Amino acid sequence: MQQQTTYSIGEAAKMIGSTVKTIRYYDEIALLQPSQYTEGGHRLYTLQDLWRLELITTLRYLNFGIPDIRKLMSGELGMSQALDLQIEALESQVHTLHSMLSILHQAKQYEAESALSTEQSLGYVSSLVESMNASATRRKQFVSAKLEQSRLLENIPQEWRVSFLHFFDKYIMKDTKLSAKQDVAWKEIQALLNDPVYLADLARLELPFFTMANHPQVQANTWVKKMEAIHIRAIEALEKHWPEDSPAVQSIVWDFVMMYGSSEQSSNQTDFFRNQSRYMLDSVTERILRFNKLCSILNPEWAQLVECIELLQRGMRWRLQQLDRPQ
Missing domain, CATH: 1.20.5 (Single alpha-helices involved in coiled-coils or other helix-helix interfaces)
Known part of the structure; x- marks a missing residue:
């Protein structure tokens, strides 16, 4: 059997026109790890590894971010x-x-x-x-006025209106001066908030929240704390690269979905999870995705929040597949 040709990290870097430091970094973040190691623990790269490294280098040249490259190479994107x-x-x-x-x-x-x-x-x-430039005060005034005009929150208690805006206020309404790129993003966010179609999309997406807020199992501030805890758990799952079918991620997914149920709705938990998950997944539109993209420009922490949501959505899809399998 012919032995597969391998290359050291230095040879690999030279062949693809990169640096040892960069290739080592890709290994450390588990974007691309070598197929083999020497007995002394040194990295060895195969021709297939080199092709993938070349692809990563090309995508980085085109300004793709590491998260998108990871999703692309895994087939998720x-x-x-x-x-x-x-x-x-x-x-x-x-x-x-x-x-x-x-x-x-x-x-x-x-x-x-x-x-x-x-x-x-x-x-x-x-x-x-x-x-x-739009100051935080002016941004808050604009959002407040648009929500008032849209009457989106008029049918839920005041304390739950604060909960609804918790993450938006925390990440987007920060009192920081916008860069030119962020200012352009904010102008597009304003356009979306002026768009009745986007507001209709948002109302449909958030219907589970509005329903829950009118029949809550916990107080509004407690609900926010629980949602923050789910966010922290999801961040840990992302950092440790736990897959959507892992017990840890599935536990987060279950807790997240059940956050939206009243005691009556949650009596049959499996049916509630199935219906709620399908609704959440089906309610995501192109305008909703665009809004999240723009918010990620305003604050990279929002991008992490979106990654957490995407992990939960993958977990929902996986669990739904298991629930829908013939017994």
Whole structure:
């Protein structure tokens, strides 16, 4: 039997035009680990490994993020969807650059037409950016006004309205100045919140929350604490790369879904889980996904929240498959 050709990490780095440090990093985060090791514990890469490393290098050149590369290589994310996501990300960058260019051109024109000192010119640039930037207070005022106009929350108790906005307030309403890229994302979020179709999507998605809030098993602040605990558990599952069918992830999935049940609804827990999970999965629309993408630009912590939700959704799908199997 012919022995498979292998390459050291240094040889692999040279062959794909990368660095030893980068390839070692891919191993450490379990993005791509070597197929073999020497008796002394040194990494050895096969031709198949080299092909996958070359693919990762290409995707990184195209500005794909590590999470998307991981999903793409595992088959969780299709190539067409991955390309759409990256095109969308690059288009967002283009809009950001246009916004920045607009500011710079305006500043240059003003500077040319005015006899200003360097300090005065810089002051004008600063004021121009400030006028285009949405402060946390202005963002809160906008969201509050839109929710009031939409009447989305009018039928739930006040304390549950705060719970509904908990994660949004925690991650998106932070009192930080937006970058040009974040400002572009915020403008698109405003457009979505002005879109009746998006608001209808949101109302459908959150119907389980509204139903639960009117027949709660716990107080609103307790519900938030439980949801935060589920978030922490999901983060741990992601960090440890636990699969959706693992007992730990399935426990999180079950607890998450049952958070939305009243005592009457939860009497037959299996049926409730089945119906609730299907509803949650079927209610996710392109506009909902886009909103989450934009929020992830405003705060990377929201991206982690979305990853947690995606893990739970995969767990729901797996459990539903088991429940729907013929006995």
